[in-house]
Amino acid sequence: MIRVLYWKIRISLxxxxxxxxxxxxxxxxxxxxxxxxxxxxxxxxxxxxLILEAAAFGEVAGVGSLWVANLLSIGFFFxxxxxxxxxxxxxxxxxxxSSDLPLLFTAPLSVREVFLVKFAEIILRASIPTLIxxxxxxxxxxxxxxxxxxxxxxxxxxxxxxxxLPAALGAGLNLLAVRLIPPYxxxxxxxxxxxxxxxAIYTLMHLGPRHLTGMSMEQALQALEGFRLSAAGxxxxxxxxxxxxxxxxxxxxxxxxxxxxxxxxxxxxxxxxFSLVTEAFYGGWVASGEVHKKDRRSRAxxxxxxPSRPGRDSAREGAGTYGPxxxxxxxxxFVTGVFLRRSPVxxxxxxxxxxxxxxxxxxxxxxxxxxxxxxxxxxSARGGGQWLKGLGQAVPLYGSLAATFLMSWGLSSxxxxxxxxxxxxxxxxxxxxxxxxxxxxxxxxxxxxPLVLPVALxxxxxxxxxxxxxxxxxxxxxCFVVLVVPGMVSIEVSAGGIAPNFEAEDPRQRASGWxxxxxxxxxxxxxGLLAFGVFLAVSNWLRYYDQPLAxxxxxxxxxxxxxxxxxxxxxxxxxxxxxxxxxRSLDEMEAVEQTPGNGAGHKGKGGAGAGPNAGRKS
Amino acid sequence: MIRxxxxxKTFGDLKAVSSVDLDIQPGEIFxxxxxxxxxxxxxxxxxxxxxxxxFGKAMIGGYxxxxxxxxxxxxxxxxxxxxxxxxxxxxREFLDFMADLYRVDRRRKKNRISELLELFDLSERGDxxxxxxxxxxxxxxxxxxxxxxDPKVLILDEPTVGxxxxxxxxxxxxxxxxxxxxxxxxxxxxxxxxxERMCTQVGIIDHGKIIACGTVPELxxxxxxxxGSLEDIFLKLTGGVEYAEIVxxxxxxxxxxx
Ligand SMILES: Nc1ncnc2c1ncn2[C@@H]1O[C@H](COP(=O)(O)OP(=O)(O)OP(=O)(O)O)[C@@H](O)[C@H]1O
Ligand SMILES: [Mg+2]
Numbered sequence: 001m002i003r004v005l006y007w008k009i010r011i012s013l014x015x016x017x018x019x020x021x022x023x024x025x026x027x028x029x030x031x032x033x034x035x036x037x038x039x040x041x042x043x044x045x046x047x048x049x050l051i052l053e054a055a056a057f058g059e060v061a062g063v064g065s066l067w068v069a070n071l072l073s074i075g076f077f078f079x080x081x082x083x084x085x086x087x088x089x090x091x092x093x094x095x096x097x098s099s100d101l102p103l104l105f106t107a108p109l110s111v112r113e114v115f116l117v118k119f120a121e122i123i124l125r126a127s128i129p130t131l132i133x134x135x136x137x138x139x140x141x142x143x144x145x146x147x148x149x150x151x152x153x154x155x156x157x158x159x160x161x162x163x164x165l166p167a168a169l170g171a172g173l174n175l176l177a178v179r180l181i182p183p184y185x186x187x188x189x190x191x192x193x194x195x196x197x198x199x200a201i202y203t204l205m206h207l208g209p210r211h212l213t214g215m216s217m218e219q220a221l222q223a224l225e226g227f228r229l230s231a232a233g234x235x236x237x238x239x240x241x242x243x244x245x246x247x248x249x250x251x252x253x254x255x256x257x258x259x260x261x262x263x264x265x266x267x268x269x270x271x272x273x274f275s276l277v278t279e280a281f282y283g284g285w286v287a288s289g290e291v292h293k294k295d296r297r298s299r300a301x302x303x304x305x306x307p308s309r310p311g312r313d314s315a316r317e318g319a320g321t322y323g324p325x326x327x328x329x330x331x332x333x334f335v336t337g338v339f340l341r342r343s344p345v346x347x348x349x350x351x352x353x354x355x356x357x358x359x360x361x362x363x364x365x366x367x368x369x370x371x372x373x374x375x376x377x378x379x380s381a382r383g384g385g386q387w388l389k390g391l392g393q394a395v396p397l398y399g400s401l402a403a404t405f406l407m408s409w410g411l412s413s414x415x416x417x418x419x420x421x422x423x424x425x426x427x428x429x430x431x432x433x434x435x436x437x438x439x440x441x442x443x444x445x446x447x448x449x450p451l452v453l454p455v456a457l458x459x460x461x462x463x464x465x466x467x468x469x470x471x472x473x474x475x476x477x478x479c480f481v482v483l484v485v486p487g488m489v490s491i492e493v494s495a496g497g498i499a500p501n502f503e504a505e506d507p508r509q510r511a512s513g514w515x516x517x518x519x520x521x522x523x524x525x526x527x528g529l530l531a532f533g534v535f536l537a538v539s540n541w542l543r544y545y546d547q548p549l550a551x552x553x554x555x556x557x558x559x560x561x562x563x564x565x566x567x568x569x570x571x572x573x574x575x576x577x578x579x580x581x582x583x584r585s586l587d588e589m590e591a592v593e594q595t596p597g598n599g600a601g602h603k604g605k606g607g608a609g610a611g612p613n614a615g616r617k618s
Numbered sequence: 619m620i621r622x623x624x625x626x627k628t629f630g631d632l633k634a635v636s637s638v639d640l641d642i643q644p645g646e647i648f649x650x651x652x653x654x655x656x657x658x659x660x661x662x663x664x665x666x667x668x669x670x671x672x673f674g675k676a677m678i679g680g681y682x683x684x685x686x687x688x689x690x691x692x693x694x695x696x697x698x699x700x701x702x703x704x705x706x707x708x709x710r711e712f713l714d715f716m717a718d719l720y721r722v723d724r725r726r727k728k729n730r731i732s733e734l735l736e737l738f739d740l741s742e743r744g745d746x747x748x749x750x751x752x753x754x755x756x757x758x759x760x761x762x763x764x765x766x767x768d769p770k771v772l773i774l775d776e777p778t779v780g781x782x783x784x785x786x787x788x789x790x791x792x793x794x795x796x797x798x799x800x801x802x803x804x805x806x807x808x809x810x811x812x813x814e815r816m817c818t819q820v821g822i823i824d825h826g827k828i829i830a831c832g833t834v835p836e837l838x839x840x841x842x843x844x845x846g847s848l849e850d851i852f853l854k855l856t857g858g859v860e861y862a863e864i865v866x867x868x869x870x871x872x873x874x875x876x
């Protein structure tokens with residue numbers, strides 16, 4: 001078992017060092033973590049110092065330690081929640097979607113041992129947030145006191161214990177889920193829930209501070225008091241905080257009491273999961289990779305039962321209907337040829353539509369993006385309200401156009417950037433067919449537009465109504481959406497097609513950072529062009545301003561028309577040009593990537609005489 | 619129909635395929651043999667335009683696959699070595715999709731898809747998602763997809779892997795019938811019995827080089843194995859099995875058990 005873990009760690013390190021860019025990202029991640037930890041440490045030290053000083057002058061002794069406990073409890077709560085999410089995600093990916101499961105299950109390891117391996121993996125990975133957060137928090141507290149060396153040892157112990165709980169909970173919840181939810185659905189469901197949780201957290205983090213900034217110190221402290229009430233007693237965060245406070249006072253009995261309580265509860269949870277393991281195994285863990293059958297009513301019109309036809313005339317059948325389609329010569333044939341032959345582009349579009357709409361992961365990703373956009377928009381609308389007022393009557397229109405653009409952009413980017421790489425391992429098969437890269441990109445764009453358009457239209461309606469727009473403004477917004485979305489989607493699909501990552505399992509990793517940046521840049525240019533076009537059209541036709549741009553009615557109408565042409569033209573141009581560029585780059589690429597690190601062992605020099613073993617032994 | 623001219627591919631330092639020449643006539647069934655890692659899949663990927671040769675050319679039906687990819691690929695049906703397919707499509711939708719990519723016209727397409735599903739015994743599961751298929755079913759649907767547009771050249775990378783005896787038989791019969799209709803067939807396989815019984819020509823590749831090419835009797839002459847089976851020829855040409863090593867390996871196992 002230990003060996004299995006050893007190999008798992010080696011393999012995950014290998015995937016980091018696989019390419020330079022990955023190693024760089026990893027390095028960056030480590031650096032950011034360290035910086036974060038240091039920041040947490042200093043902030044925590046500062047805050048605790050302030051509190052301790054304030055408490056020294058306080059009327060009632062003991063208030064200081066209450067505040068300290070509250071703050072620590074909040075900190076632990078935050079860390080626990082973070083680790084829980086990490087643990088849930090990790091548990092989910094290591095226990096269900098991991099490709100080594102069949103291997104481990106067939107190895108001479110008991111189900112429980114496999115579980116322990118997985119559990120260790122979860123702990124390792126879920127401990128990252130605690131390392132960045134909990135420990136620096138405690139250390140900051142210790143430095144503020146200042147505390148002795150024993151305190152830091154105790155803090156380390158507490159931090160370690162605090163990882164156990166979320167890990168056990170995450171593992172247990174996953175095992176429970178597999179009992180309750182059909183295994184073939186759990187992967188998709190997990191991904192969907194994960195992204196929704198992420199969206200919720202993002203919402204909280206974005207909206208929360210807005211409420212907090214208006215608070216006075218007193219109010220903040222009152223809020224802390226309130227938190228204590230809800231957190232006390234049953235909350236492990238509170239226990240951990242108590243343990244930390246006890247440690248700072250040198251009260252070993254209390255420290256071990258609280259820490260032990262947390263440890264016991266984690267142990268209990270762990271034992272609970274452990275007892276579930278065998279159950280879960282037969283209940284579906286082993287088969288969690290299954291895919292559901294498409295539920296079709298057409299099962300009713302299955303082929304009538306009867307002797308199948310083993311190989312009967314198979315040769316003739318296989319070849320029987322071949323032959324040139326001579327009938328295309330006739331007019332009728334020509335007509336059907338032109339109108340009924342579905343083009344590859346349309347076929348690709350249809351396939352894309354089906355693929356995305358049948359994959360919960362894709363959908364949840366899109367929803368996540370939408371939630372983030374809504375939050376960001378609502379948040380900034382609150383702050384930016386005043387500023388916008390200066391623009392006069394056109395505000396509802398401009399505001400709703402901009403908001404709709406942003407929303408649609410978010411969704412297009414979530415679905416479009418990874419569209420080419422969504423082919424994944426099917427890419428070689430697709431490239432063996434006579435479709436050009438351009439057709440592929442265009443097909444994918446066409447497939448994604450119908451997914452984005454309804455949402456964009458709804459967003460357009462909603463934003464116009466929210467901004468108090470008129471009927472005309474509503475119509476203008478909807479026209480804008482229809483005109484603009486195709487261009488927007490082509491930018492995203494094409495940008496993603498320039499550097500696709502076909503290996504990515506996670507939809508979000510299908511496009512490289514460069515592709516993302518390129519997409520952002522192009523969309524911004526596009527937005528600028530659109531803004532100019534809209535401005536021309538709106539200001540000349542709807543005459544929202546006291547001073548029209550041109551006095552003459554003819555000139556002003558023409559300018560308005562020019563605006564419209566710019567808007568429509570930009571979209572059309574992007575829709576034609578972008579797939580061309582991206583398609584050409586796809587055609588340049590080889591359909592099978594070279595795996596680096598090859599050719600080190602044998603150089604393929606051994607010819608016929610050398611025999612197969614000659615080169616392979618090394 | 620299939621021509622390779624000094625086809626070469628290097629991965630870093632590794633010469634995966636070196637200077638392979640092939641010329642396969644219409645109606646021929648060419649069996650491509652070789653040990654694991656010999657370069658079969660790499661050659662096939664160059665023939666199908668999935669990899670760009672480091673040197674040399676691959677031609678399908680007279681078109682260079684690199685300079686005229688669309689023309690060449692229209693003639694081509696390809697079955698990849700691992701049947702990874704669109705898991706979120708049903709079998710029928712997948713065939714439909716592939717037919718559209720090859721611009722098969724709609725009226726013919728429908729019949730063709732039903733026939734192929736019937737032929738490979740997949741009609742019942744045609745409306746299930748491919749993700750729910752067994753390995754052999756995936757293999758069969760991949761073969762069906764390669765046939766949907768009536769290809770002139772069929773390139774298959776180990777097509778019989780995972781097939782049940784009946785499906786393997788159907789596939790062999792279909793391939794023979796196609797060859798009679800002058801379709802050119804190129805397949806790699808590890809099943810020497812198939813190669814011996816079906817193929818009109820056999821090429822053996824080892825360490826990226828073609829070490830023998832011809833009909834089975836020709837190869838027999840080449841290896842001076844007067845009555846040998848293709849297996850004997852293959853083992854002799856590719857360096858054989860080192861029996862001593864196998865014996866030592868087994869003995870070590872024995873010792874460990876004691
Ligand atoms: N994408 C790649 N990147 C780097 N090296 C590769 C790549 N594909 C193949 N190779 C190397 O090229 C050589 C030939 O591989 P190839 O897949 O063509 O063998 P094969 O004859 O098909 O073997 P098998 O019988 O196992 O399918 C091998 O040494 C392999 O390691
Ligand atoms: Mg191969």
